[in-house]
Amino acid sequence: MSESAHLRFFPYEEPYPNQREAMDRVANALDRGQDVLFEGAPGTGKTLSALVPALEHAREHDRTVVITTNVHQQMRQFVEDARAITRTEPIQAVVFKGKSSMCHIGVDYQECQTLRDATRSVVETEGDRRELEQRQRELLAESREGDASAAEAREAVMEELDEIEDELDEMEDATVCERYYNNLTRDTDAFFEWLFDDVRTPDDVYDYAEERDLCGYELLKEGMEGVDLVVCNYHHLLDPNIREQFFRWIDRDPSEIITVFDEAHNVEDAARDHASRELTERTLDAALEELAEADDSRADAAENVIRAFRDALVETYDESLGFGAREAVGDDWEDVTVANEDRRDDLTLAFLERYEGRGIDTETELAVQLGGALDEEYERRYRDGETESRKECQVLQAARFVEAWMDEGAELGQYPIVSVRRDAGTDEVYGRVELYTCIPRAVTSELFDEVAASVLMSATLRPFDVTREVLGVENAAELAYEMAYPEENRRTFAVDTPPLFASERDDEETQATVADTLRDAIRFTPGNTLVFFPSYAEAERYDDILGGTGSLADPDLGTRYLDGPDVDTEEIRRTFVDAEDATLFTSLWGTLAEGVSFDGDDARTVVVVGVPYPHLSDRMEAVQDAYGRAFSDTGRARDPGWTYAVEVPTIRKTRQAIGRVIRGPDDYGVRILADRRYTSADMGKYSVRGAFPPEEREELLDLPPEKLKFAMLNFYTDHDAYHGPPPEP
Structure with missing residues (x-):
């Protein structure tokens, strides 16, 4: 059987498990003009599964693929994948950032627009002067040869020249951008040869332009016309005004654009921010x-x-x-x-x-x-x-x-x-x-309607019906791939600690049980432990209970690092992954809960403490009420306002957090959900186990807190993970 045409854009020797099928299904959906909702666990290779068939479809139908994310690490991954593709099948790719991060002179958007228009007027007027000067020289030569009409025409040209000179005199005090002036008056062909010789980052473009006294932002905009692939941030697509200009720079009608949204579970909140x-x-x-x-x-x-x-x-x-x-x-x-x-x-x-x-x-x-x-x-x-x-x-x-x-x-x-x-x-x-x-589909449905097709991908996009309704996605193909790595390399425990309702968090017995559970999780992890809490305040509380950040009072607990709203997250992440037998306490609503990989020894165990519902506020209640009214006819057993606005986003966050470990086929580790609401216990409307996809529910193993250490000891011993004698229960 012949290989699928889109595989010419696949840059590596062999696809991951499920990746070949995913690429074929995305390709078929695009050919049918369908959008795609694509959930894939780590190891599915979601980016290339979407990008490879999208590029083939775009090449076949003269379209441009725009891939977008709101996670910096994913942006870097896109660049790496695009560079790999160019070595297999050459493509023209542009990585685009907003003007504020690329401006060499530090002016805002509106000021830049005015500068650009004024600079272009000066350059165009200087061009008119050069043309008139050339014309008058030609007419002078003709008049000297006896052509009377040429002499008369030259007088008219000289009058125009005088007017142009007056215009330029008036423009002498006009505010112009010298860098953009150089863009317009120099030969910039070398830039575009350099730009498409590889996949250049915005920082690469900035440095190139800085060295040559050019405006890299405007050069990059000129280079976007008709390219195969554009990598950008969410706001270039979710802000209607920016999107209109953005598509104009690409020189494509919206119907000639294929959009690919990574970490698409974040589109809802991002669209809401842009619409407010x-x-x-x-x-x-x-x-x-x-x-x-x-x-x-x-x-x-x-x-x-x-x-x-x-x-x-x-x-x-x-x-x-x-x-x-x-x-x-x-x-x-x-x-x-x-x-x-x-x-x-x-x-x-x-x-x-x-x-x-x-x-x-x-x-x-x-x-x-x-x-x-x-x-x-x-x-x-x-x-x-x-x-x-x-x-x-x-x-x-x-x-x-x-x-x-x-x-x-x-x-x-x-x-x-x-x-x-x-x-x-x-x-x-x-x-x-x-x-x-409150309802972001007012922004997103217009986008999905006007482009040729969209692929929305994430490790936590289900339930698909909620995604469709909240974002206004119609006629979508749905793909879901569970983790393809060996199941024996992971355990997911639902630990029956007291439910951390807000009213119970100050209870001393509850705190003691949770602290003992964390102590066991840390002690019986052969390596680093990553712990997510409902808030930074809760992270700080349990860090204090266990002895304080960096404390070695209990040598079995190693060193702890405490993340917080005022902490340099990237620095503390680097310090943590470079350490051995360390623990990092952070918030599930912080930046480490998604888009960041903790591979291998970087983190062996991940713990989510409590069900981290978002802080209850007027805004959250308004969203809940709006969803309840907008989706009252969906037939869901539970209140749709609660389900759409609170429960589903919270469980997606939880799933993102436990997905920080087990990032490769040889990786192994333990994921712990510490709260009775995750177990199969009957908690009525407070139970959240049913909000997980079926295959993830099946992997959840209920444990009483006192049994966790034995279960972890058995798992890690089976994987010969302890360096030296294992800890004693």
């Missing part, structure tokens, strides 16, 4: 200052709207901050409740009460118009060199937000939020208003 909008009290104050200086008939109408909204914001959070609450406000944003079940939110009601004008809709539209005019004027001043920086129009930002707040704030899935924080410089408390998007 916010406005601070500082921006409202700045907008009012702009209006005070504006000589425009629309300024009074704009002030009516913006001042009333600003004062309503202050009134709303002032009333929510009870006695002593203002003094307790810290440097981080803290939400205050403003939503109501039976009417519009408190901020909107305060705004309507304070507003005095000719009509909110009318005056808001006038404010948007004025903001647009001011924004254009700021751009002209910067372009013409009248200002050293490109001023952002605060009126335009404020007016557009108020317009969206009033038009969309009461829609299903839109949740109004007011937050406060303390200014570290002035010590003043100020506010922020946010239109929080």
Whole structure:
């Protein structure tokens, strides 16, 4: 039987188990015009399983593959895989980052746009001058040979030249980007030869351009046209405005794009962040200052709207901050409740009460118009060199937000939020208003509808029906591959420790049982132990109970490392994996729970303590309520709001965490879920065992806490893992 055509893009000698089948199934789905939901355990080779058939399909149909992730380590893996592919089947690949990480002069996006336009105008005008100068020289030669019409034409050209010179004189003070000027005026063919000679990272491009006084970001944009593969971050696809420009740079219609999302279980939260909008009290104050200086008939109408909204914001959070609450406000944003079940939110009601004008809709539209005019004027001043920086129009930002707040704030899935924080410089408390998007499919379904096809892949994408409904994926092929490595090389224990409900975490007996379980897990691990907790605070609590970070008071527990929100995670990870018989305590909601491999001796045992539900907040309750209403007809036995918004994301996080070990066919280790809710005990609605995929449920072995050490001893002894005599129970 002949080999599948897409295997020409497979860069290695032999596919992993299941990988050949996965590639064939992805290829068939793409040929049928289907999206793909693809869950694969470590060892499936998900990236190449999706990328290889996608590249073949794109080559066959003149399309471009865009592969994206929000995990830095995965971005590096994409580059390695793309480089391997180019040595098998040459492709043109570009790795793209945002302007802020590639700008040589440190200006923001809008300022860059203005600089670029001004620079291009100067270069184009200089080009016009050169053409006219060449033309006048030709006409001069013709007139000297006796051509009277040439002399007359030359006079007209000279008049045009004078006008061009005047334009250039006026442009002399214009603000331009010297690096972009060099892009436009130098021969840059060598860059593109270098770019496609291999797969270059954004850092490679930056260094190349830095050495040659060029703008690497703009060069990279020019090099994206019609390429085979683009590697990028989520926001290039999930932000509708950025996506439109991004596809334009690739010079592809959306229907000519195949998107591949890695770690696709994160798309939900990322899309929600991109869809949400916010406005601070500082921006409202700045907008009012702009209006005070504006000589425009629309300024009074704009002030009516913006001042009333600003004062309503202050009134709303002032009333929510009870006695002593203002003094307790810290440097981080803290939400205050403003939503109501039976009417519009408190901020909107305060705004309507304070507003005095000719009509909110009318005056808001006038404010948007004025903001647009001011924004254009700021751009002209910067372009013409009248200002050293490109001023952002605060009126335009404020007016557009108020317009969206009033038009969309009461829609299903839109949740109004007011937050406060303390200014570290002035010590003043100020506010922020946010239109929080609870249901992300408003963003994602449009993307999946407009592109040719999408592959969403993750080790924890199931249940597929939840993924389909939350993201708005239609007509999808579904692929799921369990771990293909030998089952005898792993054990997954559900340990019957007391359930760590929030109300029980301070119970001394519960803490003692959990601490003893952790002590046994660490002692009987021949190597490093990785422990995930529901929060950094819980990690710190149990580190203290066991003796403190780095303590050697109990030599059987080795050295412990404590991760935290203010810790350099990459540094502590490196220190941990370089150590022997060490333990790392961290949060499951931190950055080490996914996208990071702990291969072989890096971590032999992984422990998840408790069921790490996200912190209950107004936002989480709003998402839960929105999902409950949006998916009430799905037929699920449990409340769909709880299932979609809380339980499924939490179990995905747990599965990601235990997937940090057993990363290869020869690897071995123990995964421990320490909480009664993971066991087969009847915990009613609190049981979570049923939320795991069937094959993972079958591997869960229930153990009482006191039996864990014996089970671990037997497993690791069978693998001859202990260096010297094993520990004694």
